[in-house]
Amino acid sequence: MKSIAALQAVVTATPFDGEPSDAELDAIETEMPLILADVDLLDAQIMTIDRAPTELDERRIRRARRRVLAARRDLINRAVTVSGGAA
Numbered sequence: 001m002k003s004i005a006a007l008q009a010v011v012t013a014t015p016f017d018g019e020p021s022d023a024e025l026d027a028i029e030t031e032m033p034l035i036l037a038d039v040d041l042l043d044a045q046i047m048t049i050d051r052a053p054t055e056l057d058e059r060r061i062r063r064a065r066r067r068v069l070a071a072r073r074d075l076i077n078r079a080v081t082v083s084g085g086a087a
Contacts, residue, residue, distance in 0.1 A: 030078070034071040040064045 006080075020028070039063035047055045 031075060033070070034075050035069040037064070037071040041068050 041061070044057070044061045044064045048061070053061070
């Protein structure tokens, strides 16, 4: 049986520093409006978990859903524009 220490150099040949790359950070920044809209929607839904939603809660959830859809639309339109495709 081989020792794991003998294979360690092969397994850890490229050390991972745990930090996101610049490209990953740019992607996160691009998607941040959608992420924040999703968080707002979740917050609105979480508030009604243990009780019946009031009319105000329903409006808050509906507005949050619209913001999520608008953020998704904007993100997709921006991606299509950047890639040069036609929708």
